[in-house]
Amino acid sequence: MTPALETRALRLAYGATEVLHAVDLTVQAGESVALLGPSGSGKTSLLYAVAGFLAPSGGEILLDGRTVSTTRTQEPPERRGVAMVFQHYALWPHLTAVETVAYPMRRRGMSRVEAHAASLAMLERLGLAGLADRTPARLSGGELQRVGLARAIARDPGLFLFDEPTAHLDTPLRAALQEELADRRARSGTAALMATHDVSEALAFADRVVLLREGHLVQVGTPIEVYEQPIDLWAARLTGAASVLDVALVEAGSADRMARIRIGDLVIPVKGIVADGTAAGDVRVLVRPDWATLGGGLTATVARIWFRGPHTDYQLATASGDVEIREPGPPRVAMGATVGWQLDRAWLLDARMA
Numbered sequence: 001m002t003p004a005l006e007t008r009a010l011r012l013a014y015g016a017t018e019v020l021h022a023v024d025l026t027v028q029a030g031e032s033v034a035l036l037g038p039s040g041s042g043k044t045s046l047l048y049a050v051a052g053f054l055a056p057s058g059g060e061i062l063l064d065g066r067t068v069s070t071t072r073t074q075e076p077p078e079r080r081g082v083a084m085v086f087q088h089y090a091l092w093p094h095l096t097a098v099e100t101v102a103y104p105m106r107r108r109g110m111s112r113v114e115a116h117a118a119s120l121a122m123l124e125r126l127g128l129a130g131l132a133d134r135t136p137a138r139l140s141g142g143e144l145q146r147v148g149l150a151r152a153i154a155r156d157p158g159l160f161l162f163d164e165p166t167a168h169l170d171t172p173l174r175a176a177l178q179e180e181l182a183d184r185r186a187r188s189g190t191a192a193l194m195a196t197h198d199v200s201e202a203l204a205f206a207d208r209v210v211l212l213r214e215g216h217l218v219q220v221g222t223p224i225e226v227y228e229q230p231i232d233l234w235a236a237r238l239t240g241a242a243s244v245l246d247v248a249l250v251e252a253g254s255a256d257r258m259a260r261i262r263i264g265d266l267v268i269p270v271k272g273i274v275a276d277g278t279a280a281g282d283v284r285v286l287v288r289p290d291w292a293t294l295g296g297g298l299t300a301t302v303a304r305i306w307f308r309g310p311h312t313d314y315q316l317a318t319a320s321g322d323v324e325i326r327e328p329g330p331p332r333v334a335m336g337a338t339v340g341w342q343l344d345r346a347w348l349l350d351a352r353m354a
Contacts (some may be wrong), residue, residue, distance in 0.1 A: 004027050004064060007062075009058060010060070020046060027159070031191050032193075032208075033193050034201070035194065037197065042212050047161045051161055055069065063081065083159075085148045085165045087163040101150045102115040104154045142169045142170070160193070161192075164198075166201060208222055228288075230286065245284065245285050247263050259271075272349065291344055297342065301338055304335070311326050312326070312327055314327070316341055
């Protein structure tokens with residue numbers, strides 16, 4: 001099947017400053033991909049290049065197998081069959097919400113009456129039915145973002161481009177918006193590329209996650225892969241809370257055998273493969289908050305406690321370093337207490353990792 005999007009050795013520069021460095025990325029038909037990275041990593045620039053608002057300084061962009069952008073030729077945005085939801089809304093100031101959403105439907109050949117009715121129905125699903133006759137000047141940031149999303153959905157595109165689409169929404173509306181996107185994509189089979197710095201959103205939204213750092217692709221994988229098997233410490237900390245413990249390597253792992261580490265008097269199997277020839281000695285392991293629990297044969301001191309409502313986070317001071325543990329419910333130990341803990345899982349970090 002022809003991919004919905006391909007970038008081949010894509011380079012993008014603002015003057016003499018290159019912000020994307022030979023990026024090779026594929027989004028398959030019907031696939032959702034999240035671009036995850038900090039501000040300045042190149043996420044929005046990549047979206048703008050795909051949409052046709054920025055010309056590449058190298059490489060090419062293909063949509064549905066058709067070359068739309070090179071250093072020599074640029075197909076205009078309106079002919080690319082993509083719909084973009086901008087971080088800063090980009091709505092027409094003179095059109096009401098219902099007119100904004102109806103406009104792309106009219107462009108597709110719907111009658112005025114049909115487009116108006118379909119626009120009202122879409123606004124109602126996004127909680128905007130009572131605001132249909134308001135212009136952008138009379139809408140809040142979250143309301144503007146939802147109108148922008150409704151307009152993109154109404155285009156019925158071949159590819160959605162989302163630039164921080166839920167940045168201005170509260171939690172219930174964010175969940176409703178994500179459900180609407182999932183439903184639309186399931187019915188239409190439309191591919192989607194989302195730029196976000198929200199880890200939870202990226203992991204929940206995407207079939208694959210792309211980690212961007214200073215214009216370079218650092219890691220590409222499923223949400224589970226980038227969370228559980230980060231390529232380095234930067235990737236680990238970008239994708240969630242991460243504790244790093246200094247431990248003793250007893251036996252290096254292989255493709256079909258788990259490595260073994262020693263913490264205190266305990267020898268524990270862990271996932272991950274260190275470099276070939278690595279001798280037994282000191283190594284580091286990554287521990288996510290849900291990979292360790294209170295109670296067990298290891299000893300620690302409770303350094304900090306954060307009650308989050310549904311769960312409680314603990315920071316434990318151990319002989320191998322500080323480790324964060326997450327458990328459901330309210331706190332069950334006191335600050336400064338000496339407690340037992342156990343390590344259920346870990347990811348062995350290659351000594352070459354930064």
